[in-house]
Amino acid sequence: MYKSWSFEVSGRRLAVMEWGDPDAVPVLALHGWLDNAATFMQLAPRLPAVRLIAIDLAGHGESGHRPAGTPYYIWDNIADVLAVADQLELERFSLLGHSMGAGVAMMLAACAPQRVARLFLIEGLAPLVYEARELPELMAEALARHKRMERRTLRPYETFEQGVAARINGRWPVSPEAARWLVERGLERCSGGWRWRSDPALMLPSVVRFSEAQVEAFLLRVRAPVELVLGTGGIDPARMQRLLPLLRDARLHVLAGNHHLHLEPGAAAEIATLIINSLREAGSH
Structure with missing residues (x-):
């Protein structure tokens, strides 16, 4: 079972799903684009020795939307996650991220290496990148x-x-x-039936985007050990495998499944095992 709660960050509601003993090893979990904290429902019960705190990122699930006219940039989530950690009085914690959430986790670990103990990344490693010469045109279109x-x-x-x-x-x-x-966490009743709680503005393209060189600079600054899990039928692994050597301490695990393999019982069991073993390894040092 889990408990659901929320608090305010900069005047906005951030909603959370939490599993496990409050005194257990803390792991903050970050979902992918247009998903929500319930994406960890299959994985959480398999981590009994972990305090898993899954956050609905801004504009997703039961969390509040950013003000009208405010873009959704991936890096803005970093401040929100750190605010969660601060309110929970977590000086040091690990991060579990799926897809977009994995990119947020990696960037946070690069910005605050003293706060992040370990990274568990599923089907994601870094934000999407674009050729520098394309950025002005992409900004104009956005x-x-x-x-x-x-x-x-x-x-x-x-x-x-x-x-x-x-x-x-x-x-x-x-x-x-x-x-x-x-869907139970993502939909709400409305006059015409059922609508997504997520902010429609999430569908708009970012006005400002990263180049490959910028993302590589973040990866080079990560100090936490990284466990990267990719699915055999998930995203194209070529970029992930090319970027992986930029990390100081990283291990790649390829498991059967698609982009949401952590929501399948078999893959979830394997991912839980590698998380438990990694945390146990950290505790023995």
Whole structure:
């Protein structure tokens, strides 16, 4: 079982799902883009010796949205996660991240190496990058789309089950059980049926983006040991394998599964085992 709670960060609500003994080893968990904290429902019960604190990042799940007109930049999540750690009085903690959450975790570890003990990254290592020469044009296109779309409203689902079906058949399919976990935290009732709680502005492209050289600088600054898990049917591993040597201490694990392999029982059991073994190894030093 888990407990669900929230607190304020800079006047916004940040919602949390927490599992485990409050005195156990603390691990902050960060979900992927357009997911929410429930993405760790399969993994959390397999980590009995861990205090797992999964955060709904801004604009996702039950957390508040950023103010209207404020872009969603991946790096803004770093301050929010550190605020969570500070309110929990965690001077040092490990991070578990999936996809976008893995990128946030890596950047946080680079910015605050004294705070992060270990990194457990699933299907992600660093933010997306773009050729430097493309950045001015990409910024111009993003500004035009922001002006055009702003806070657009998505058409609601007539029934809750339609939302579940949509999540099952998304770009990265998940099981019916996993879809229900995500949708239960991701949907809310509205006058027309059921709508996503997530901020529609998350769908807009970033105005400012990273180049490869910038991301490499972050990777070179990470001091925490890294366990990177990739699925055989997940994202293209070529970039991850190329960037991995930039990390001081990193191990790659390739498991059967797609981009959301941590939501499948078999892969979740393997990921839990490597997390437990890594934390045990840290404790023995």
